[in-house]
Amino acid sequence: MVRTIEYRSFGGPEVLEMVEVPESAPGPGQVRIAVRAAGLNPVDWKIFSGMMGGDAPATPQGVGRDYAGVVDAVGEGVDSLAAGDAVLGTVRSVPGRGTGPGTLTERLVIAADEVVPNPEALDFVRAASLGVAAETACGALRALDVAPGDVLVVSAASGGVGSMAVQLAARAGAAVIGIAGERNLDYIRSLGATAVAYGEGLEERVRAAAPSPVTKLLDCHGPQYVDLALELGLDPAAIATIVPAPPSIAKGARVTGGRDALPREDLRRTAGLVADGAVRATVARVRPFDLDAVREAYTELRGGHVRGKLVIEMA
Structure with a gap:
């Protein structure tokens, strides 16, 4: 049994x-x-x-x-x-x-x-x-076509998917701004991102932290971050979310994650990076x-x- x-x-x-x-x-x-x-x-x-x-x-x-x-x-x-x-x-x-x-x-x-x-x-x-977090992060970054020169904002950056997306985006050459709570800001910095605390005045803090205008946003939390992306002047095509909330969909954000993954390939590659110490799980x-x-x-x-x-x- x-x-x-x-x-x-x-x-x-x-x-x-x-x-x-x-x-x-x-x-x-x-x-x-x-x-x-x-x-x-x-x-x-x-x-x-x-x-x-x-x-x-x-x-x-x-x-x-x-x-x-x-x-x-x-x-x-x-x-x-x-x-x-x-x-x-x-x-x-x-x-x-x-x-x-x-x-x-x-x-x-x-x-x-x-x-x-x-x-x-x-x-x-x-x-x-690794499984869901790695595949979701890989699929989301693929959907956004994150590349060198991008300035990418990631919400809920200290979570399982967010922390993996931050590291993989930084490895892809993007400048990454991770949004999290105050107690997780040092952790976000340790992953290779600029850390910004959520809360009132977030748009101004993100703009101040960005080395150049934000080009893309990955939402790992909810519709308020799709609103943030629009406030930052992003086109809906540059906004992706792993949370399929109706308000986000209505505003044109792309729902992404595992649906855009190459499952075995993404998981095998990420497992190798973690085993080699290049990415932290x-x-x-x-x-x-x-x-x-x-x-x-x-x-x-x-x-x-x-x-x-x-x-x-x-x-």
């Missing part, structure tokens, strides 16, 4: 349950992974809370998208991976909105062609923190694979002030 986290109705973290289910064997083209760590993302709680829409689940649904672990069984026709291989990845079909499993489980069966090798220098906790806290700890982690994540990522580590 395998321990796994699931939910049967929409609600807060209290709807999550720890259950035991039979261990599944991988089918053709699949591998089974002994999960060592699973990263948490805001989209997880938005799904199990019902914020993403749709009917209440008719059957129990898994939770989580990001994982790192070790292959312990391979299905027929798989020759790219073998038992004992260290891997990481992201479940492509959102749990609760498709047929994909959740990653808060001791054993995960997934298509072999969705799995990325885990570099030897990258520990499982940091590897598990910030893990705010690591919690055990325990129901109370998982519920507490999602409660913290819902608060919206996590620096980097929260990760669940299996025993």
Whole structure:
């Protein structure tokens, strides 16, 4: 039997349950992974809370998208991976909105062609923190075509996606201005960006911090930053958001993120950069694979002030 986290109705973290289910064997083209760590993302709680829409689940649904672990069984026709291989990845079909499993489980069966090798220098906790954040950041920067000479503003720059976008944009040659709370400004500077605190007078502070006129803005928080971009004189084509809020869409901002990613390519490249020390994967806290700890982690994540990522580590 395998321990796994699931939910049967929409609600807060209290709807999550720890259950035991039979261990599944991988089918053709699949591998089974002994999960060592699973990263948490805001989209997880938005799904199990019902914020993403749709009917209440008719059957129990898994939770989580990001994982790192070790292959312990391979299905027929798989020759790219073998038992004992260290891997990481992201479940492509959102749990609760498709047929994909959740990653808060001791054993995960997934298509072999969705799995990325885990570099030897990258520990499982940091590897598990990468999936959604890396792919979303890479996709967003691709959608904005961030290049040398750009002055890019990133909102919620201390979060999982924001902190990754800041670093990757700086590596691409852009001058980056990261918006965050006062307590995270030094952290933003350590990532290679100019840090600006959010709050009243933000437009003036951004203008003063920019080495030249702002050319693009990536919103990782909400519609008020699309408004900021317009106040800064940006054309809607130069504004992207990972938060598909109707007001932002109505004002012409491009909704981006994973939809513009090259999933395996982006994740493989980012994992290599983190393993080499060229990019930092910030893990705010690591919690055990325990129901109370998982519920507490999602409660913290819902608060919206996590620096980097929260990760669940299996025993």
